[in-house]
Amino acid sequence: MIGEHVGFVRAVRVAGPGREFLPTSEPVDLVIADGVIADIAPTGNLRPTGVVVDGEGGWLLPGLWDHHVHVLQWALVAERVPLGEVASARDAASIMAFAPESDGRRVGVGFRDGLWPDEPSLALLDAATGDGATYLVNADVHSVWMNSAAFRREGFEPVASGMLREEDAFEISRRLNAMEPDRADDAVERMARAAAARGIVGLVDLDMTWNDEPWQRRVARGFDTLRVSYGTYPQHLDRAIAEGLRTGDRVRGAAHDLVRVGPLKAITDGSLGTRTAACAHHYPGEIGNHGLLTVPPDALVDMMTRATAAGLECAIHAIGDVANAHALDAYARTGAVGTIEHAQLVAHADIPRFARLGVAASVQPEHALDDRDMTDAIWAEQSAQPYPLRALVDSGANVRFGSDAPVASLDPWAAMASAVFRTRDGRDAWHPHQRIDIDTAIAASTAGGSTTPAQISPGALADLVIVGDDPHAADERGLRAMPVRTTLLAGRVTHGA
Template identity: 50%
Template sequence: MTVETPGVADTAEPLILAGARLPGVDGVVDLHLDGGRVAAVLPGGSPLGGAGARRATAARRRLDLDGRFVVPGLHDRHVHFSQWAMVSRRLDLAGAESAAAVAALVGASVEGGDAEVIGFGYRDALWADAPTREVLDAVSGEVPVVLVSADLHACWLNSAALRRYGVGDVGGASGVLREEHCFRLMREIDDVADGVLDGWVADAAHRAAARGVVGITEYEMRWNRDDWVRRVAGGVDALRVSFGVYTQHLDRAIAEGLRTGDEVPGTAGLVTVGGYKVITDGSLNTRTACCFDPYPGLGPDEHPYGLANVPYEDLVPLMCRAHDAGLTPAVHAIGDRANAMVLDAFAAVGCGGSIEHAQLLRRSDLARFARLGIVASVQPEHAMDDRDVADRYWAGRTDRAFMLAELASAGVELVLGSDAPVAPLDPWVAIAAAVGRTRDGRGPWHPEQAIEARAALAASTGGQGAVVRAGGRADLAVIDLDPYAASVEALRAMPVSATLLAGRFTHSLG
């Protein structure tokens, strides 16, 4: 692949992507880009066709793709971007398989001289030993320790941290905070200086672009508009960002006239207002997803059916206020009881929107999902992370967990995401999980719920479909393999040669 006019920071001048292949389309094509759009898709080497194609050719900027594949640029429909940017700066707990193993990692960090230890990524649902404050105290002394679970719905603290943050009465003997208590603490420990955090975000945005990503839906629990206006003004321009509004900011959003889909001034069209995000229940690994059936073997301080963070009688008025103000609800629901309640709420409000996660569903709710026109915003890699946890805590019900194929067959629109940092911000990982339902050499888990690569790709491009078409945005990913023919393992590691946003390179290996 050669670039006659190289440079990742090129402006969106007319450009020809020559000798490209499109998945599912025979032969090679030339893509003529102009004005941030795909002006024409012509057979390779064919004569000019249309003003846009003529302008691209006249500009003599040409990238020879040598038969590489081009797909619409990828979107991750559910991320916590600041969290994702922070995790590489925190103690990595992902490989720990017990409370004792976590304590050993914390102890090593303390011995290394850290004045405070903030870790991320533990998953305790299958541990033989329980997390307690004493386990952490034994290795940390007076050094505050805050450990965030991989699902972001629990924090585990030692005594010094419980005192520092004034939550000792909540943490109890375990030192574990769940749901809203956890969210409040996370907002405190995430209070990083803007300049520092923006630098981390810029790095994360470039990493995302290197995986073919052109857009994200941001669900950080912050007042996201001002953050992203500042970042774009500072040169963070590799991604399109649609940001969510949480309940604590709903009054402000309404007062300032924010409406879903509106472009935010001063962001060159990169930042738009997203939906109204509300979290109605917890998560599977924290055993707080709200279910009709009880979780087996829970401790005395846990809730046997999970938690309804927002009861129905509060949810409907909140969704009504948001909808009436022009903010589309995007509602977190994981357990089957939570999903049923949220569908009831959408029916009562009479609006569309999305359910974020939709992990466990009653089959009787599939038709309602479709009839109400609710989008299923799902994260297929969660099924790979949680398969063993689901087999234990949702035993006898896993045939209706992460049921992508049945949702699609019922006519429900699927959109894929990562929930980063819960799973990596890499749509190829999500696509591979949706197609193969497997990872790490294990057999497929409920393969009947797999979807085809074409459908998974289409659900990952922000509404642009699976095939590049004339007139569409010149948001593109250049990849080395045919995504329809690649193995599941190859999909996970898909080589990305270039990424363009509105015809401008945000990533290039050439």
């Protein structure tokens, strides 16, 4: 049934936003017409029309969104060596010695060196990998460990650590992701189908490139599996303004409106793992290292002012508390509309400012568990709140969930499980006072976010997902493993049925 337009959904129980307005908790039927929900009533009270999906008592939610994805980089993860479980620099180097080559490069991804007992070095990686150009991309993508052959190939001066950080690392990632368009687009198609299989109907693509061109190409090629909002980076802001790109406009030349221009994305500090997130207190053992502001505050205000005047919303990467404060200040000074991406360490006084300024908090709940040990070690002396979630929700902020894939897997059920339970793998809940309820987690996983979620109601878009279990009754493992039966995009089947 993939690609078919559904006219009727039978016998589903509503588990997402909108259920509170229904007259019964018993199964309901839905009529879908022209891509929207035309009617809802208790099962047996509406006449079936068109293609029918039998929900068989499954649970219905609005289609899910991932609000922060690096699409091509995530699509290519399957072609690269996973290093997420590697416990030392020596082990990582040894694994890469036997890694397969692609385009003359050996690429590993997902390592986390913050708690390794040994230090990455050029000499260590050279000894293991020899003359084969070798690249290890940190899980947070803010650093890349390379051997001498890779430095020569890329034209960078070798450094003793073998590590490139921040903009140099981003440039290496851009080069690693540059490939023949058909191969790249095939990988994105596979990624989109896998996303639909987890109930996803839309995402925000923040690949670090000029995203307008590849999305024009993909739409012309027939891409129609997901809704996409794609970002623009500061180095392309002049071009975006000159070409008239405005947030919300459909990609140029498209016959449908699934793919649209998204926000200006600006990275204003580093990351926890690379110890470059801009923080009020220095990093342990590194007096004077408070992280790095990669965009000065005045430059950020100027950039956001220009974007806002041109009709572009903003998405501001801020991880440390200093970076978050400057980002909030910039929103206050410019009147810009948009998000702060990550918000991993926020001063207590700044948490209420998100709601007051109308700035959405685009957060990645899985990162809290990925980073819990590093946070406890590296940010132990920080006075701000690490990974606030309940605090943001309670303050009235609009919270939106994402994965930052490939930093975490593109799976909204994993994000919800981490937000609701703040644990995985049987460990005790981490900062349990920051847990949220499942209804808020579902709302944050829809297009509008926690305060303005997508609804299941007449007139709403028929972006829907039917799952096999009640999310309200699921434990942590059950939520992560949620069986997705059917995904509909404007009433068209993109998965299952």
